[in-house]
Amino acid sequence: MPKAYVFTRFGGPETEALADVDRPSPGPGQLLVAVRAAGVNPVDWKQRTGYARAGEVARELPAVFGNEVAGVVAELGEDVTGFAVGDEVFGNPVAGGYAEYALLPVTVTAHKPATLSFTDAATLPVAAATAYDGVAQLALPEGATLVVTGAGGGVGAAVLQIARARGLRVVGVASDGKKDFVESLGAVHVPSGPDLAARVRAAAPDGVDAVYDLVGGEVLAEAATLLPEADRTKLITAGAYADVAKRFGGARVARARNAAVLEAVADLVVRGDLTPYVTRTFPLDRAGEALRTVEDGHARGKTVIVVGPTAETGADA
Secondary structure, rough: OEEEEEOOOOOHHHHHEEEOOOOOOOOOOEEEEEEEEEEEOOOHHHOOOOOOOOOOOOOOOEOOOOOOOOEEEEEOOOOOOOOOOEEEEEEEOOOOOOOOOEEHHHHHEEEEOOOOOOHOOOOHHHHHHHHHHHHHHHHOOOOOEEEEEEEEEEHHHHHHHHHOOOOEEEEEEEOHHHHHHHHHOOOOOEEEEOOHHHHHHHHOOOOOOEEEOOOOHEEEEEOOOOOOOOOOOOOOOOOOOOHHHHHHOEEOOOOOOHHHHHHHHHHHHHHOOOOOEEEEEEHHHHHHHHHHHHHHOOOOOEEEEOOOOOOOOOEEE
């Protein structure tokens, strides 16, 4: 039977297990994909605790981890056009991607460019697409200054690069340990921690035009003060619920969740404007270790689970 990494109840890491599961069967408008790589994101462990986005319900248990994959089409569901068995694709799975097989809806699946590796492609549907959607939502003019909190993680690194490709000046808030990484992406680094707003003002004396928050909590509250209280329409967050963002005068990142965005971010990678920065890879049977690298909050770049015998895994990239 195919293997998958699951959580058997809501809670902490003690609920996780590598399990035998039934091979999924694609329904109408779905693809069955033999997974080659699965991206690891904070939302993965949050879903294990029972978290669900607005309008969603918590996953049925046992549930497979993962929200972004790349692989090879193994079977087509009814009414599927534009894809064939053997196509290399990437996208958002219906219900989990840390697995040997996953179901993908065609609406959020794109063909993988031949020059894009499975490992890199698996980082795009959540992290890079979230970054792309947020930068598009802000719609800042060239030369504007954007502050990004949580700038050293997977989404943050993508935001910095996409914003720079659009001609924005970017200030990245991240730990001291990620200073070189943030600066390598063309951003001005500001150390995270209390009084970050004062440090941002010192780094951007001409003012800030927008804030893209990826942390939430006290970081979001302080970052909001960088914008005028009377108009914080350029404050967005992927690190807090929509009602929390609204409390500060901002909004949650509006996700497009479509194949067009996936194609756009893949094109950015192919053109050299976006590097996924995969810094750790793990095999499926070490998925728990992969998840811990993200759950501890100190991951730099992206962590990916590689499915199959051919990848080198477990080392820093």
